[in-house]
Amino acid sequence: MLERSRYFLRQRIVRGGILSFLLVYCLVTLFPFYILLVRSFVSTRDSAELWLWFPPPAPVSTEAQLGNLSVFYSMDIGRFKEHFDIEGYLPPRDTLSKIAEDHSIPLEDIQAYLAPLGRFNGWYILLVQGRIWGPLARTVLVTVMVAVCVNLLSILTAFGLAGLRRRDQMLVYNMYLLRMVIPPMMIIIPQFIIVQWLIALVPGTQSPGLPRYASQLGGMMMTLFAANALAIMVYTAAIGAIPRDIEDATYLDGATRLQYLLRVVFPLLKVHIATVVVMTLPWTWNLFLPPLIYLDSANTTLIPFIQDFAGTYSTNLQVTFAGIFVSILPLAVLYIIFRRFFIQGIMGGALKG
Amino acid sequence: MLRAWRIARKGERRRILSDWAFLTPQMLFYILFLIVPFVVSLPILFTDQRDFIQSNVNNIGLDNFRSIVLDQALRAEVLPALWRTVRFVALHYLMIYVFGLTLALMMFEVGFRGWMFTIIFMPMMISGLAIGYLAILLFGQTIGTVNLILLELGWIEQAINIKSARGITFILPVLLGWRYAGFNMALFLSGLLTVPKETIEASIVDGASYWQRMYFVCFPQMIPSFVIATVFCIIGSFMVFDELVALGALVGNEHAVFLSVLLFKYAFGDGRRLALGLTLSMVIGVPLVLFGVLLQRLQRRLQVEQ
Incomplete structure (x- = not known):
């Protein structure tokens, strides 16, 4: 009896220890974000000192040169x-x-x-002088377009794969999974050549202007439509799980395959769509290499813009940190609002069991 | 596929055709941007093309491949970059266990907590570039907050410099481990949750210690999770780029020049050597892809066996 209670006591101490460790880890995880915000208010002049709280307002000295x-x-x-x-x-x-x-x-x-x-030096420079709104708008545009098109194309593909019953379907599925193991840096050089060929086909892309900028954005986005292994995996599994009887019943009622897709499959996929959208959102939002090589600097998106900005104001750290904070903030807010879907997406079906 | 077509009845043929009608749109993008690139780059490998728009291109046979192995000046560039990359991949691979597996085992013991998961997964939202700047914010030589705290406490004599060789070797993998902690934790945790409760309870009744239980009962059933974490880690970290740009890889910090940076410089930087860059990317990338495919197949086979 005594031994038993001792076992449970030990168990509780261990659990308490683990929980407090996890709590500390969570605090450590939040710490850099907090410091980033604080530092975006610390003037570069004082940046070699330790700041753990927002600095008091320091008026610009009248003797400053x-x-x-x-x-x-x-x-x-x-x-x-x-x-x-x-x-x-x-x-x-x-x-x-x-x-x-x-x-x-x-x-x-x-x-x-x-x-x-x-x-508010960092924020003032960034928001008033920095012209951040153009890159921000383009990032939103690219993120939305890629989310819509990739999901649409992937759902069509998964619908065509319909449960992977034949060899050709299995082959196509494996092809898309291959995308997961191709390093982006390896494929981007020849992709760039192809996109340049395509852009050259559009008239008026030699000089700066709307045709050039639009075709650059379009070309970059098309390379992202090619495949998203995660979307294909999620949708193929979801559509494969729909009972065959439902499909047969729909056809018996005289529906075509397209009607079956639109009226029956789409409504069943709502949660999966939300999951795939939130899982791919950070990836598109944070793209750096593709916009860096495909887009002119007057036409760029948020992350390359911040890097360019940090280079321009390399003596002003405050501005860089404010810029990084801005690049994180919209996603962080979305993440906290839609955390349910993120957790669902990443944990798959494991949690239900 | 052709055989399936030949033996298919009329109704089945219609079904195959309509399947392919749905498959075609994305397939076109896939062919154009993932298969045509290999076809396009193949002839360039055997030329001396330096730029994307160059008219007089000479055929030089296998010289690009030869110079990667033999050319002294090139070796002086490629070998250090390769060594930095390999070292980084190895340490980052270690970190998926230090962070991901540890957190998963802990979370498994105390039960899944949504809000903790939310916080631990949070760093996945930020860009690689932001990770690089966070590294400077925390470990920059003069301004790093962690540096300043440690100096204040007297725990270190000299400030850590993230941009130095040692900083990039040892601190960057830790930061990336922190970034992917939530992702890897989720992979391992979903593996742990597939282990039947009964077997775990049986091992407790039989008097197995915690580590015996993990080693003999849980880990063998989690092998698919280990494999997929390995695939993601190796493919992802072999071509790490954004973080290095923030640490000055493109503006002269040679300690941050990994293979990916070298490839970028050959293809898009000043003094381009396009054909050489493509050759290098094939020499490194093809084995990597094969390795990835192998692991993927292994994982699939293991899952089917279960």
Whole structure:
């Protein structure tokens, strides 16, 4: 009896230990995201210090030199001159108080102008100067288009594979699974050659403009339509699991195969579609290599844009971190809202059992 | 397929045709972007083509293959990159067990918790580029938060530099292990959950210790999970690229030049050597694909046996 209770006590201690370890692991997992947010508010000047909480607002010193402002705060001097109607050259070594004196501008006005630049520097540069909205819109476009087309094509394929009863169906299925083991870097070089051929067929793609940008986006997306092993696997399994009797009954009622697909199969696939969409969403949203090589920098998507941006403002770390945070945020929000489907998708049928 | 067609009755033939009508749309994309590329690149392997738009291309036979093995200057570039990549793949492969398997075993003991899973899976949402910048945020030489904390506590004398050879070798695999932790945990956990409860209980009654139970009862039944985790890890990490760009691989940090970066430079960088890059990608990629196919077949066979 005593031994038994001791066994259960030990069991409870072990469980408690494991749970607290997992809890600590969860906190460690969230830590980088938190630090990223904090750091997007820490000025580059102070970045060699430890910051675990948001820094207090640090007003831009009136003795700061213009050159340093443009290095550490990425201040656009052209805009600054325009705002205060200053004409002619401003030496980079001039301090703000000297500029105020020389051009008879109230110092408070300059400080008021620079306040958001100092306090929310990363975010200000990114959202106001950075032209992030174009890349963001293109990323949304690509993500939506790829999600719609890949799912549609994969459902058609899985419907044609219908339970993998014949040899040719098995062969096609295996071909699509092969996609999983082809490293993207290996295939992208010849894919690029083919996409260039296709783009050259469209008139007006030699010079920058809508035809060029649209065909670049289209070409890139088409390479992504080729196959998504996960989608094929999920849909083939789901359609294969529909009882044969239902199909036969539908045909007996005089329906065609297309009607069977649209009226019977589609409604049954709702949960699977949600699962595949959320599982492929991060992959398309975070694409880096394909947009980097297919798209002009004026036509790029979010992740290559952030990399380009980080290169442009390489002296301003705050901006880079704000940019990375922006690239993570939309997906993180979607993920938290639709976490049920993510868990379902990744765990498959294992949890039900 | 032709035999099936010949022996099929009329109704069955109609069925085959309508199946193929549904298969065709995606098949066209598949052929154009996954089969034609191999056909297109095959003749280029035997030429000295340097650029995508080049008119005077000479046939040089097997020289590209020969120079990968023999050319001194090229070897000085390829061999270190290969060594870095292999080292990285090995350490990253270790990490899928350190993170994924450990977390799965723990979660299995205490029962599935949705919110914990949600948090552990969270890093899968972020891009490889963001992982690279998070590495700088945490382990950058002067600004790294973890560095600063460890220095403050006095646990380290010198700051870790993520961009150095040692930083990339040892810290990057850990960060990628962290990123894929939720994914691998899910793979192993779904493997664990397929083990029948009765056999586990029987082994407890028989007095097997925890590790005996895992080693003799659970792991043998989880082999499909191990195989698929291996496929994902090796194919994914052999061509790791985005993270390295964030660590300066394209702007002169030679410690971050892995094979993928080298291939990118040959194909798209300055001073292009397209044919050579393609040859290199075939020499590395074809064995990798064969290995992947082998593992996939193994996994399928194991699943059928179960």
